[in-house]
Amino acid sequence: MTFFQSRWVSPPQNVIEAEDRLxxxxxxxxxxxxxxxxxxxxxLALLVCDGPAVSSAARFSRSGALSAPVLxxxxxxxxxxxxxxxxxxxxxxxxxxxxxxxxxxAMRTAAAQVxxxxxxxxxxxSTGVIGVPLPIKAVTAGIAVAGDRLRxxxxxxxxxxxxTTDAFPKQxxxxxxLSAGTVRLSVExxxxxxxxxxxxxxxxxxxxxxxxxxxxxxxxxxxxVKRSFDRITVDGQLSTSDxxxxxxxxxxxxxxxxxxxxxxxxxxxxxxxxxxxxxLVAKDGEGAxxxxxVLVRGGDQRVTERVAHAVADSPLVKTALYGADPNWGxxxxxxxxxxxxxxxxxxxxxxxxxxxxxxxxxxxxxxxxLAAAVQRDEVEYEITLPGQGAETERFFxxxxxxxxxxxxxxxx
Amino acid sequence: MTFFQSRWVSPPQNVIEAEDRLxxxxxxxxxxxxxxxxxxxxxLALLVCDGPAVSSAARFSRSGALSAPVLxxxxxxxxxxxxxxxxxxxxxxxxxxxxxxxxxxAMRTAAAQVxxxxxxxxxxxSTGVIGVPLPIKAVTAGIAVAGDRLRxxxxxxxxxxxxTTDAFPKQxxxxxxLSAGTVRLSVExxxxxxxxxxxxxxxxxxxxxxxxxxxxxxxxxxxxVKRSFDRITVDGQLSTSDxxxxxxxxxxxxxxxxxxxxxxxxxxxxxxxxxxxxxLVAKDGEGAxxxxxVLVRGGDQRVTERVAHAVADSPLVKTALYGADPNWGxxxxxxxxxxxxxxxxxxxxxxxxxxxxxxxxxxxxxxxxLAAAVQRDEVEYEITLPGQGAETERFFxxxxxxxxxxxxxxxx
Numbered sequence: 001m002t003f004f005q006s007r008w009v010s011p012p013q014n015v016i017e018a019e020d021r022l023x024x025x026x027x028x029x030x031x032x033x034x035x036x037x038x039x040x041x042x043x044l045a046l047l048v049c050d051g052p053a054v055s056s057a058a059r060f061s062r063s064g065a066l067s068a069p070v071l072x073x074x075x076x077x078x079x080x081x082x083x084x085x086x087x088x089x090x091x092x093x094x095x096x097x098x099x100x101x102x103x104x105x106a107m108r109t110a111a112a113q114v115x116x117x118x119x120x121x122x123x124x125x126s127t128g129v130i131g132v133p134l135p136i137k138a139v140t141a142g143i144a145v146a147g148d149r150l151r152x153x154x155x156x157x158x159x160x161x162x163x164t165t166d167a168f169p170k171q172x173x174x175x176x177x178l179s180a181g182t183v184r185l186s187v188e189x190x191x192x193x194x195x196x197x198x199x200x201x202x203x204x205x206x207x208x209x210x211x212x213x214x215x216x217x218x219x220x221x222x223x224x225v226k227r228s229f230d231r232i233t234v235d236g237q238l239s240t241s242d243x244x245x246x247x248x249x250x251x252x253x254x255x256x257x258x259x260x261x262x263x264x265x266x267x268x269x270x271x272x273x274x275x276x277x278x279x280l281v282a283k284d285g286e287g288a289x290x291x292x293x294v295l296v297r298g299g300d301q302r303v304t305e306r307v308a309h310a311v312a313d314s315p316l317v318k319t320a321l322y323g324a325d326p327n328w329g330x331x332x333x334x335x336x337x338x339x340x341x342x343x344x345x346x347x348x349x350x351x352x353x354x355x356x357x358x359x360x361x362x363x364x365x366x367x368x369x370l371a372a373a374v375q376r377d378e379v380e381y382e383i384t385l386p387g388q389g390a391e392t393e394r395f396f397x398x399x400x401x402x403x404x405x406x407x408x409x410x411x412x
Numbered sequence: 413m414t415f416f417q418s419r420w421v422s423p424p425q426n427v428i429e430a431e432d433r434l435x436x437x438x439x440x441x442x443x444x445x446x447x448x449x450x451x452x453x454x455x456l457a458l459l460v461c462d463g464p465a466v467s468s469a470a471r472f473s474r475s476g477a478l479s480a481p482v483l484x485x486x487x488x489x490x491x492x493x494x495x496x497x498x499x500x501x502x503x504x505x506x507x508x509x510x511x512x513x514x515x516x517x518a519m520r521t522a523a524a525q526v527x528x529x530x531x532x533x534x535x536x537x538s539t540g541v542i543g544v545p546l547p548i549k550a551v552t553a554g555i556a557v558a559g560d561r562l563r564x565x566x567x568x569x570x571x572x573x574x575x576t577t578d579a580f581p582k583q584x585x586x587x588x589x590l591s592a593g594t595v596r597l598s599v600e601x602x603x604x605x606x607x608x609x610x611x612x613x614x615x616x617x618x619x620x621x622x623x624x625x626x627x628x629x630x631x632x633x634x635x636x637v638k639r640s641f642d643r644i645t646v647d648g649q650l651s652t653s654d655x656x657x658x659x660x661x662x663x664x665x666x667x668x669x670x671x672x673x674x675x676x677x678x679x680x681x682x683x684x685x686x687x688x689x690x691x692l693v694a695k696d697g698e699g700a701x702x703x704x705x706v707l708v709r710g711g712d713q714r715v716t717e718r719v720a721h722a723v724a725d726s727p728l729v730k731t732a733l734y735g736a737d738p739n740w741g742x743x744x745x746x747x748x749x750x751x752x753x754x755x756x757x758x759x760x761x762x763x764x765x766x767x768x769x770x771x772x773x774x775x776x777x778x779x780x781x782l783a784a785a786v787q788r789d790e791v792e793y794e795i796t797l798p799g800q801g802a803e804t805e806r807f808f809x810x811x812x813x814x815x816x817x818x819x820x821x822x823x824x
Contacts, residue, residue, distance in 0.1 A: 065748025065772065066755035095744045097773025130741025131774045240745050315727065315811070316819055323820025329542025332507045333652050336477025343478035360477065361509025362543040399727070400820065404813050407728055408735030 003172050004272060006279040007378060008293055008395070012272040014265050018173040022152050024184035024209035026051030026251030029154035031161025034142025036090035036128070036135055042161035044142035045087040047188075047205060048115045048150060051249025055211075056082040057218035058123065059225055061242035068093045068100035069124040070241060072108060076120065080214035083121040085205055085245055086111035086143060087162050089190070093126040093134045094240040103134040110140040114147025125203055125243045127190065128164050155207075159188035162203055165406055166190050170280045176269045178262040180254045183210040185266075187273055191281040202229065202281055204244040204274070210266060211250030216258050220267050221246045228274035232282045232395045279395060283377075288397035292321050293380045294331075299387015303339070307383060308394040310338035318399035321379060326370045328356040331381055348384040352376075415584050416684060418691040419790060420705055420807070424684040426677050430585040434564050436596035436621035438463025438663030441566035443573025446554025448502035448540070448547055454573035456554035457499040459600075459617060460527045460562060463661030467626035468494040469633045470535065473654035480505045480512035481536040482653060484520060488532065492626035495533040497617055497657055498523035498555060499574050501602070505538040505546045506652040515546040522552040526559025537615055537655045539602065540576050567619075571600035574615050577818055578602050582692045588681045590674040593666045595622040597678075599685055603693040614641065614693055616656040616686070622678060623662030628670050632679050633658045640686035644694045644807045691807060695789075700809035704733050705792045706743075711799015715751065719795060720806040722750035730811035733791060738782045740768040743793055760796040764788075 004011040023029060026049055034044035058079045060070050073079075086107055093100050104124050112119045126134065151157075159171035170189040175182050191202025206221070225244060256262045282291045294311045296304040311317055314334035320327040328349050336345055349357035352373035354365050373379070416423040435441060439461055446456035470491045472482050485491075498519055505512050516536050524531045538546065563569075571583035582601040587594050603614025618633070637656060668674045694703045706723045708716040723729055726746035732739040740761050748757055761769035764785035766777050785791070 062752040063745070063748035064751030064754035064757045065744045065759070071755065092741070095741060095769055095772060095774055097771065100773070130739075130745060131769065132741075133774070240748055315815070319816055319819035322816065325820065327542075329504070329507060329544075332477045333475070333542060336475035336652055339476030340474040342476035343483065345476045347477070357507055357543065359509065360507060361512070362507055362545070399816065401813055401816050403727070404731055404734065404811065404816055407731035408737065408812065 004276050006276060009272050009275045009279065012268045014177040015269045015272070016175050018175050018184065020153070021156055021173050023155045023186055024207050024249060024251070026209050026249030027207045028150035028152055029158040030146050030149040030151055031154070031157035032142050032146045032149060034088065035138040036088050042157065043088055043090045044139060044146055045158045045161035046084065046111060046143065046146040046150065047158055047207070048084040049207070049247055049249045051209070051251035053211070053250045054081055054083050054247060055214035055217050056080060056245060056247045057214065057221045058082065059221065059244040061239055063240050065095065065240050067126060067241040068096055068104040069107070069126045070243060072101060072104040073123045073125070073243070076105070077108070077123055078120045081121065082123045082245060082247060083117050084111050084115045085123045085125070087125045087127070087203065088134070088139050089162050089164050090128040091126060091132055091134050092128050092130045092241050095131040096133055099133055103136045106136055107139055107143065110143040114143055123243070123245050125241065127162065127203055127241050130240060155186050155188055159190070162188065162190040164190065167284050170277050170284070172273055172277065174269060174273060176266055178254060178256065178265055180262065181252065183208055183252045183254050183266070185269060185273060187277055189277050189281065191284070202239070202242055204229065204277065206246040206270070208248050209250070209252035210248055211252070211255040212248040213258065216256065216263065217246050217248055220270055223267065224271045224274045227271060228278040231393055232278045282395045282397045288403070289322055289400060290377050290379060290398055292317070292396050292398070293378065293393055294383065294396070295380065295391070295393045296383045296385065297391045298385030299390055301390040301392070303385060304390045304392045306338045307335045307385065308392050310334045311381065311383065312394035312396035315399050318396065322398035322400040324375045326351055326374045331383070332357060332360070335383060346386050350382040352380055416688050418688060421684050421687045421691065424680045426589040427681045427684070428587050430587050430596065432565070433568055433585050435567045435598055436619050436661060436663070438621050438661030439619045440562035440564055441570040442558050442561040442563055443566070443569035444554050444558045444561060446500065447550040448500050454569065455500055455502045456551060456558055457570045457573035458496070458523060458555060458558040458562065459570055459619070460496040461619070461659055461661045463621070463663035465623070465662045466493055466495050466659060467624055467629050468492060468657060468659045469626065469630035470494065471633065471637055471656040473651055475652050477507065477652050479538060479653040480508055480516040481519070481538045482655060484513060484516040485535045485537070485655070488517070489520070489535055490532045493533065494535045494657060494659060495529050496523050496527045497535045497537070499537045499539070499615065500546070500551050501574050501576050502540040503538060503544055503546050504540045504542045504653050507543040508545055511545055515548045518548055519551055519555065522555040526555055535655070535657050537653065539574065539615055539653050542652060567598050567600055570617070571602070574600065574602040576602065579696050582689050584685055584689065586681055586685060588678055590666060590668065590677055592674065593664065595620055595664045595666050595678070597681060597685060599689055601689050601693065603696070614651070614654055616641065616689065618658040618682070620660050621662070621664035622660055623664070623667040624660040625670065628668065628675065629658050629660055632682055635679065636683045636686045639683060640690040643805055644690045694807045694809045701734055701812060702789050702791060702810055704729070704808050704810070705790065705805055706795065706808070707792065707803070707805045708795045708797065709803045710797030711802055713802040713804070715797060716802045716804045718750045719747045719797065720804045722746045723793065723795065724806035724808035727811050730808065734810035734812040736787045738763055738786045743795070744769060744772070747795060758798050762794040764792055
């Protein structure tokens with residue numbers, strides 16, 4: 001299995017990576033070039049569930065400046081029974097006012113028409129530049145083309161068409177062995193910037209051919225998102241557009257009952273898949289060389305969260321990670337900044353298992369060994385605060401020249 | 413007058429920039445190379461007040477991981493009557509435990525000895541690498557040398573010796589015409605990274621030969637810091653070591669009474685000087701090309717503060733500023749992130765006076781004019797939220813390749 005690469009993700013039991021890349025039964029998808037992107041790349045993605053029944057769940061950004069497609073989907077679609085998803089990349093349709101709302105609704109209607117659905121069964125998402133009107137004619141024309149090209153192996157095209165600054169597409173297809181047979185799970189995601197832990201942080205689409213009640217889809221998604229996309233940060237920037245949608249077609253004929261052993265197996269597979277995808281997003285973090293994990297333990301959950309957040313979003317920690325510099329002084333600086341007026345701080349810090357600080361003070365250590373350890377693709381920082389019982393983690397990308405290049409030159 | 417360069421600082425009345433660079437009467441200072449910095453540069457600064465009386469005030473970082481010199485000065489010195497200041501650069505003496513406390517106390521004692529004071533009259537500060545023991549023998553030897561070299565024109569050397577990654581020293585000498593005569597004000601500051609609005613954000617030393625009660629020094633410093641160093645951010649990173657000290661020697665024989673017209677004139681000069689110095693710090697922001705000002709108006713002070721903070725610390729906004737990209741979508745994204753669950757957002761955004769967004773939606777504007785405007789050294793972003801009566805501002809540096817280079821390669 002090549003998908004589960006991160007040491008921070010335990011490969012789940014009863015799961016194999018599918019080689020055929022076919023979507024779970026009951027789903028078809030595609031990606032086409034509609035002309036939203038100037039470079040002629042794929043920019044319009046469509047996915048539809050033809051299964052006997054469908055149950056779904058969705059999560060969105062909590063930004064105060066939500067994009068029009070998020071508002072339209074959240075307010076006007078039936079989030080428990082979404083059959084189709086239509087997405088454009090290259091333009092976020094955010095900060096576009098009334099026209100943006102009309103455009104998002106028109107996208108939704110066009111997708112409903114080509115798939116034979118009603119608009120309430122369709123979710124719409126857009127990603128890309130903010131504050132520029134959507135070229136809606138190109139988008140709807142692209143939807144018409146996409147409607148004719150839906151394929152059971154279209155997940156890869158779909159994943160390709162939702163990319164913006166992503167260096168690589170994020171897609172996986174897994175087969176999960178349950179007591180009653182095998183179900184399939186596929187995930188297509190995009191996200192490389194404007195990523196911050198606030199549960200919904202990018203575009204993620206999950207499909208399975210298992211049969212699940214909508215309440216169970218919602219519960220599973222909720223738990224797994226908290227342990228994956230909620231814990232990654234590229235640049236601490238909550239997006240206007242983040243959307244996660246999970247659909248179950250039931251087309252495998254295999255039903256997963258609430259609180260069953262099969263649900264636990266399925267949940268573990270979903271958890272591992274979303275955690276690994278979230279690592280890929282952090283790793284793709286607009287030019288990131290390596291990713292860090294900060295693990296914070298202590299006696300107060302809110303304090304551990306604050307410290308984890310401060311370290312993971314510290315540009316000083318992130319540039320040190322980029323430079324493979326074991327500069328733990330920046331880790332204690334970031335932790336201290338998150339804990340105002342709490343000096344002196346009784347904190348322990350270890351990097352890659354090497355203790356560098358105890359009781360707030362440096363510890364003699366093997367600098368050469370540490371310097372070698374932080375050259376790896378994944379670097380772990382452990383922070384221990386006084387007390388016990390609370391623990392959290394954050395995954396973060398480094399901050400390097402490529403981030404600056406991408407973001408100093410991206411658009412308008 | 414060349415010092416007051418920023419359009420965001422009004423040059424104060426009754427003030428001229430002194431050409432002789434002499435410290436205010438009653439002060440002597442110097443900077444020497446003690447060998448803390450590997451490159452042999454100036455790294456030990458000493459300043460002493462020989463005036464008939466002295467009154468002082470101090471502000472410190474609120475970090476939970478305070479450096480030893482901050483703890484020693486705050487806990488063991490008489491902050492209302494500080495006569496001497498001793499500073500080393502190249503090593504922050506932070507996260508250095510009990511040994512760090514002893515070293516900071518030894519620095520303070522050594523400075524007291526060479527200046528004929530008691531340790532309680534001395535403030536100590538250190539800036540540089542965190543988590544490495546201070547080479548205390550080199551530092552105390554440097555203090556002995558510095559004690560023999562104190563000069564009335566030593567402010568420039570002092571400012572040079574407190575630098576770390578600063579691209580240029582920050583120093584100014586002003587003469588202020590009061591009703592009873594002229595007093596002098598000088599400021600020496602350092603700071604280019606780990607700068608964040610939390611009142612004390614760097615090392616700043618202010619001297620005047622006016623006579624002021626300590627309570628007035630404290631009040632003036634408090635008001636002026638709120639309008640200067642509290643409002644700048646380079647990278648949102650609160651330091652372990654930030655210290656601001658203001659001393660009045662009274663050696664001019666000119667007394668400034670509380671709530672007098674002279675106090676207002678003096679306060680305006682101090683305000684302008686600290687604001688301009690804070691702009692220089694933001695501008696020096698570890699390789700910054702230009703600085704931004706975000707001005708937020710609305711009905712709720714806390715909300716305006718949150719939005720200003722989010723925009724000023726957004727790496728997406730900062731990279732766009734670096735790239736001279738008028739990408740206001742990132743401004744609304746950052747504002748939205750600061751206002752969770754408040755969508756749709758009724759926000760107006762103008763950049764350099766060009767309205768780009770009204771009622772949360774784009775406004776047609778002259779893109780060429782805007783593109784030219786954001787090429788300037790200073791770029792202004794105005795954000796207007798619903799309501800009235802609240803207003804705040806933040807100054808921020810851009811985020812560019814030089815920041816990454818400096819911080820990926822700085823130490824250990």
